[in-house]
Amino acid sequence: MATLSRPYAKLGGLESAGGSASPSPIARMRGWLAAWLPAIPLLLLVSTCLIAPVLVLIWQSFTSMGETGLSLDLWFKVLGQHANQDAILTSLVLAASCATVTLIIGAPLSWMISRMLRGSRAFWLGLLNVAANFGGIGLAFAYMATIGSVGMLTLIVQGLGINFEAPREGSLPALLMAYEYTNVPLFVLLTIPAMAILRDDWWEAAQTAAATRLVFWRRIGGPILAPFLAAGWLLIFTWTLGIYGIAYGLAGQSGATAVHLITLQIGSALQSDVLLGPGRAAILAVVLMAFATTSLVLYRIILRRAMRWL
């Protein structure tokens, strides 16, 4: 509140409420309006298109099949189905392995780019920025054109006389490879600022104390960077859980033989099943929401701990 410019602060009903007489309702209303009016269009947009939809989904998942009153029937039914259990498990496994691979490739990449000279740094940041924005169906197609069954790399390797079979387009390894195309750049771009925290002086100081590189990374570098890397892992995990476009492009076409993912199940429940579809999709959406919220909360906690070093 210290930043309030004085003339406005005097007008505002909210901030200057400590007046002698309690203001009339109209004056109060005016004060409220003065405090919130410019934000109202945004708040309207956000409440109708983000908050309300989320609440409607949660509500719908508990009011099953047109019955009145709350019930968990549909929850048991949906979560009891093998395909849905499979989808939840596969999504979690895929997200966790994607995030781990991203961490293994992204952490060194991020560290090295953060220590580059300006020119090459700009080149890599630009490249990663473009790759991070590429996704969806286009990326699914690029994957198929590269190592699909008749993709370029597949043909090259086979042309060398090696008996090589590309992973099926709807399989987990294929999804993982395609997902990494956007995950690694996102991870690097998110963690690069944290890499600047580790100062070069500390390594010199550690050397003066006769520390080896290994000791330095285990005692100083690792512990300082770990929370940021963990936070990056969690974000990639969350985002991977929710990827739909790439999965639809790659796995969608093989139909029943493809992997089950939560997002794909939501999409197909909407398209196939008019009567039960929305309820079923709502439950899967709430499950997805629960995972995402949990990991976002964890992410915030971890980041707050990491802040100690700033």
Added chain:
Amino acid sequence: MAVDAARDGVRSRAPARERLRAGGRISRAARYLFFGAVLGYFCIPMAAVLIYSFATRWTANVLPDGYTLDWWQATVSNPRIQSAFSTSMALATLTAFIDIAVVVPAAYWSRVRNARIRHVIEVAAAVPFALPYVVIAFGLMQFSGVVAPQFQGTFVLLVAGHAAIAFPFVYWAVDGAMAAAGIERLSETAEACGASPMQIVRLVVIPNISSGLVTGGLLSFAASFGEFAMAQIIGRGLDTVPLWSAEMIRSYSDTAGSYNRLAVVTLLTFAVLFVLSAVVVYWNRGQTVRLLPGAGASDEGGRR
């Protein structure tokens, strides 16, 4: 693996003490290998798509059997693709302008007047940040079915949905620009000089946050242009570029050349995104980091 990372370094000039980023000859080779692999991973798929868009038939040999410009010609002159592109362009442009129009006043007011607005916005921004677009789109479909069924499947609803999921990009960019410009002091000064609130916004705020406006606008444009889940769920009956691409990728009939046309459209989409990213990077020389979806949250950890 962080240890290996440290061993690979950049440019040792053999100083008295070993530098953290310095590395030996072996680790330098390993580093080149690593960067080469990463570069290949990012560039080869694009090359494959590029070649695909010029290929006549490409199913047996390492390189296509022949090359042709027909796909480009046919795709660019195809009325359906043209209309998909213009729909997507209109969608993305509207999304960007609506977001700027609603975010700038709110962000400005939260800085000069009512700090509570910030808390509300930050909670709202966490929704598209964390929740998958499929979930939001599905919720929006259900909600609009209850409140305003006549809007279902329309362009208007899709614009609103895109504006809602893309608004954090604009907010983070604009808010960052406002912080950098010190907008509170500027507007206080303008007030002291007797400027009206409208004058302040027009003559002081907007000129000082132009980089944030450009960045936020382009990012929300890009987010909307490539968005697929929401377009598919609430934009039935519309024809955007991602929806067209999804139809093509599913109708596997390579002989009809649908994959070649898809290659052309993918490249065109990529070109649009590339130009947008290039402008963003150029505009914010070296500060790409702040612009990412994580920026709001990672600001706490990342701002230096």
